Amino acid sequence: MTDSEIISLMKQSPQDGHRALFEEYYSYVYAISVNILRGYGSAEDVEECVIDSFAAVINALRDEAIKPFIGTVTRNKTLNMRRTLAGGLGRNISIDSDDFGDVPNSVQVDTYIEKSERTAFILQRIKELGEPDSVIIIQKYFYEQNANEIGRLIGMKPAAVRMRCTRAIKKLRRLLSDLD
Amino acid sequence: MKKNDIFNHISDDDAAKIAAEYPTGDKNQRDRLFREVEKRVNGSFSADDEVRGVDTYRPRIAMKIISAAAAFVFIAGAARGGYHLLIKDKRSTENSSVSDISEPSTVEETIFETAAVSEQITKEELLEKIYSRNYESFDRINMKYRENMNGISFMDGIIKRDGSTGNESVMKTWTHTPEYLEDIDTDILERDNTTPEELAQTSTHNEMFFVKDMFICIYNSTSKEGPGMYEILKRSTYTLDRPTIFSDTYSERLIRDLIEHFDIQDITENTSFIGRNCTEVFMTYIGSERSADEAASDLPMEPKMAPEEDDLTTFNSEYDQELSLTIDNETGFILKAKLSYDDYYEEFEVNELLFNDNAELPENGEYIRNHIAECEPLYDDLGCYDLSVID
Numbered sequence: 001m002t003d004s005e006i007i008s009l010m011k012q013s014p015q016d017g018h019r020a021l022f023e024e025y026y027s028y029v030y031a032i033s034v035n036i037l038r039g040y041g042s043a044e045d046v047e048e049c050v051i052d053s054f055a056a057v058i059n060a061l062r063d064e065a066i067k068p069f070i071g072t073v074t075r076n077k078t079l080n081m082r083r084t085l086a087g088g089l090g091r092n093i094s095i096d097s098d099d100f101g102d103v104p105n106s107v108q109v110d111t112y113i114e115k116s117e118r119t120a121f122i123l124q125r126i127k128e129l130g131e132p133d134s135v136i137i138i139q140k141y142f143y144e145q146n147a148n149e150i151g152r153l154i155g156m157k158p159a160a161v162r163m164r165c166t167r168a169i170k171k172l173r174r175l176l177s178d179l180d
Numbered sequence: 181m182k183k184n185d186i187f188n189h190i191s192d193d194d195a196a197k198i199a200a201e202y203p204t205g206d207k208n209q210r211d212r213l214f215r216e217v218e219k220r221v222n223g224s225f226s227a228d229d230e231v232r233g234v235d236t237y238r239p240r241i242a243m244k245i246i247s248a249a250a251a252f253v254f255i256a257g258a259a260r261g262g263y264h265l266l267i268k269d270k271r272s273t274e275n276s277s278v279s280d281i282s283e284p285s286t287v288e289e290t291i292f293e294t295a296a297v298s299e300q301i302t303k304e305e306l307l308e309k310i311y312s313r314n315y316e317s318f319d320r321i322n323m324k325y326r327e328n329m330n331g332i333s334f335m336d337g338i339i340k341r342d343g344s345t346g347n348e349s350v351m352k353t354w355t356h357t358p359e360y361l362e363d364i365d366t367d368i369l370e371r372d373n374t375t376p377e378e379l380a381q382t383s384t385h386n387e388m389f390f391v392k393d394m395f396i397c398i399y400n401s402t403s404k405e406g407p408g409m410y411e412i413l414k415r416s417t418y419t420l421d422r423p424t425i426f427s428d429t430y431s432e433r434l435i436r437d438l439i440e441h442f443d444i445q446d447i448t449e450n451t452s453f454i455g456r457n458c459t460e461v462f463m464t465y466i467g468s469e470r471s472a473d474e475a476a477s478d479l480p481m482e483p484k485m486a487p488e489e490d491d492l493t494t495f496n497s498e499y500d501q502e503l504s505l506t507i508d509n510e511t512g513f514i515l516k517a518k519l520s521y522d523d524y525y526e527e528f529e530v531n532e533l534l535f536n537d538n539a540e541l542p543e544n545g546e547y548i549r550n551h552i553a554e555c556e557p558l559y560d561d562l563g564c565y566d567l568s569v570i571d
Contacts (some may be wrong), residue, residue, distance in 0.1 A: 018221065022214050031199035032192055051213055055220035075192060119190060123198075138202040141186045145204065147446050147462070152206035159462075159504075162445055166464045166500055 003066040010061070018058055021066065028067070029053050029074045034143055036078040040085045043144060049078045125175040132156065133168035140165055303444045306461060306507070310435060313512035315424040319343045320539035324532035327430045330524050332360035339425055340542040348390040348425040349542035355383045389548055390421045391570050398551055399558075410551075411558040412565045430528040431514035434503070438519070441465050442503050453506050453515050454533060463503040467496075496521075508533075545570030 001009075001020050010017025033049040053074040061069065126134050132154050139145045139153065147158035147165070154161075190198075205213075301309075315321060320342055327335040338351045361376035369375060382402040389396040395415040400408035415421070420428045442463035451458050499521040506516035517528040534540075549567050 015218070018218065019214060022217060023210070026205050026210060026213075027199035027203040028196055030204055031195040035187075035190060035192070035195040038187065047213055047216075051216045051220060054217045058217070058221050071192065071196070116191075116194070119194070122186065135202060137186075138198065139204060142198055142202070143204045149206060149209060152208060153204070158446070162462055162464065163502060165445075166466060166502065170466055170500060 006066060007061070007063055010058075018054075021058065021061075022054055025054075025066065025070050026050070029070060030143065032071060032074045033078045036075065036082055037085075038144075040082045045081060045085065046144075049074065049081055053077050122176060125172060128175065129168050129171060133164055133171070136161055136165050137168055137172065301447055301449060301459065306444065306447070306459070307439065309459070309509070309512045310439070310507060310514070311512070315341065315426045316343060318539075319536045320534075320541065321426075322532065322534040322539040323426070323429075323530055325429065325431075325528065325530045328527040328529075329360075330526070332357045337429070339429075340540055341424060341426075342541050346390075347392070347542045348421055350388045350425050350428070352386045352388070353383050354385075356380055387543075387551065388420070388425075389543065390415055390425060391542075391545075391548070394565055394567075394570075395420070396548060396552070398555055400555075408555040409558045410555040412567075430526070431517055434505075434514065434517055434519070434528070438503065439463070441497070442501070450509075451506070453508075454530060456515065456533070457509045458515060459507045459509055461505045461507065463505070465499075465501045465503070467499045467501070 001024055006017060006020050006024060008017075009020050029050050030046065033046045033053070037046050037049065053070065056073050056077065057066075057070045060073075126137050128134075129137065135154055136150055139150045140147075145153070147161040150156070151158040151161045156164075318341075321339070322341075323337075323339045325337050325339075327337070333356045334354065336353045336355075339348070340350075341348045356379070358376040358380045361379045364376065364379070385400040385402075387398040387400075393415050395413045395418050396410065397413070398408055398410045426432055442465045444461060444463050446460075446462040448460040451460050501519060501521040503520075504516075504518045505514055507513070508515050513530075513533070514528070515530040515533070519526045545567065548570055552567070
């Protein structure tokens with residue numbers, strides 16, 4: 001469904017529109033939240049950010065491109081939570097810190113590009129594992145889903161998910177040994 | 181608990197590309213979160229308002245660090261993952277501007293370790309729970325259990341312990357399937373005029389009594405005609421019951437030999453097994469790489485169908501292994517376990533666990549003497565033990 005169709009539906013039938021927005025952008029919002037909160041928050045914190053982001057977007061959305069708006073809202077909400085969590089953990093982030101999320105300078109961009117290429121390589125190796133292993137790896141290690149959740153997603157028993165995950169990691173380790 | 185550093189602070193742009201190619205969230209999860217979204221939209225409040233209530237998510241302020249996973253950039257994905265629950269149309273990411281401000285990422289080695297779980301019990305807490313078990317702290321314990329080797333060999337055991345005297349008994353019965361017995365030498369089968377199928381109908385039964393300073397063992401087998409055999413040994417020379425006879429169970433061997441090598445993958449708290457509140461744990465071990473020569477040098481001359489009984493739970497560092505445990509929250513006892521690698525598995529399961537007044541005492545002197553009377557001594561010099569002192 002396109003953004004304009006979603007906005008139109010939200011006017012005609014708000015709940016249907018909300019659901020359409022939610023379904024269209026759920027993975028996107030979740031991915032941003034889990035990525036920012038990695039190492040700081042729990043799965044509940046990620047879900048909290050997802051819920052809060054969608055609620056904020058629904059309350060504030062006008063006739064505009066949804067994706068950039070929802071991305072910005074999600075990022076800001078999640079960064080706020082991360083700073084709160086980091087403060088509670090004694091991990092305060094300086095405004096000068098690389099982790100503060102400022103616009104990267106040229107040096108940072110160069111480093112970022114190098115990392116991007118490296119991680120693109122890693123992702124390609126994951127893709128070479130084929131499904132469902134590649135899906136399991138992403139769900140577990142990027143989205144931090146547990147075996148039950150992954151199993152429900154891909155129609156597999158949790159025990160089978162765990163077994164495939166263990167074997168996939170071992171395969172991936174071999175594939176990535178070329179990186180070094 | 182080890183960390184997985186595959187993903188670590190990738191850019192929002194790349195996170196978006198991952199989301200496009202690998203959607204997440206099964207129906208349950210999405211429905212649950214959408215309900216919360218609607219509540220929040222209709223109630224017009226957010227986590228920033230620090231709302232408290234039965235039906236709302238509580239904003240978390242102080243949390244333990246739970247996970248650290250390395251991130252990597254998602255290469256521009258074209259095709260979607262084909263898994264059936266979330267198949268979406270190709271989405272363009274060209275209009276995305278939110279990811280222009282990206283978090284700089286630091287160069288990380290790709291370290292493969294298991295991902296941490298949420299703020300549940302940690303491995304250290306779990307191990308502490310297990311190590312705190314104490315069979316000696318009960319006046320009486322009875323445990324009925326089964327050990328299963330790959331579905332072809334079974335041992336059913338009943339342990340009784342009297343905490344006040346230290347007397348213990350264990351009854352073990354072994355049964356096997358014809359598949360387990362196929363490796364028996366054909367000469368032996370011919371000598372005994374039997375077949376694996378016939379032998380599978382029989383069972384071997386041992387009774388062991390640890391009474392005062394005596395270790396009394398009675399052996400019986402339904403495959404052999406005639407009386408059983410017995411022997412009496414000095415209890416202190418054997419370690420089967422150090423500190424209690426439970427040391428001889430499969431679950432205790434797991435704790436001694438294996439658990440420390442494994443990493444926790446999943447923990448489910450507050451489950452129930454045989455009416456007891458438990459914690460279920462799933463653990464894995466990734467085997468170490470070996471050269472082809474090293475592996476070849478260990479190949480047996482003849483293929484073994486299954487490890488020898490004595491090999492049960494001896495840790496094998498070569499294989500990828502999975503271990504599932506069900507741990508009794510009150511006592512720390514392992515009530516259920518399954519160890520598997522490749523196509524092989526070993527299982528342990530407690531069928532009944534009774535304590536104190538609900539438990540029986542070990543068999544008394546009269547029982548032991550009567551059973552010995554039906555058997556022949558294994559050795560000639562067993563008469564030096566005075567069985568009248570048992571009671």
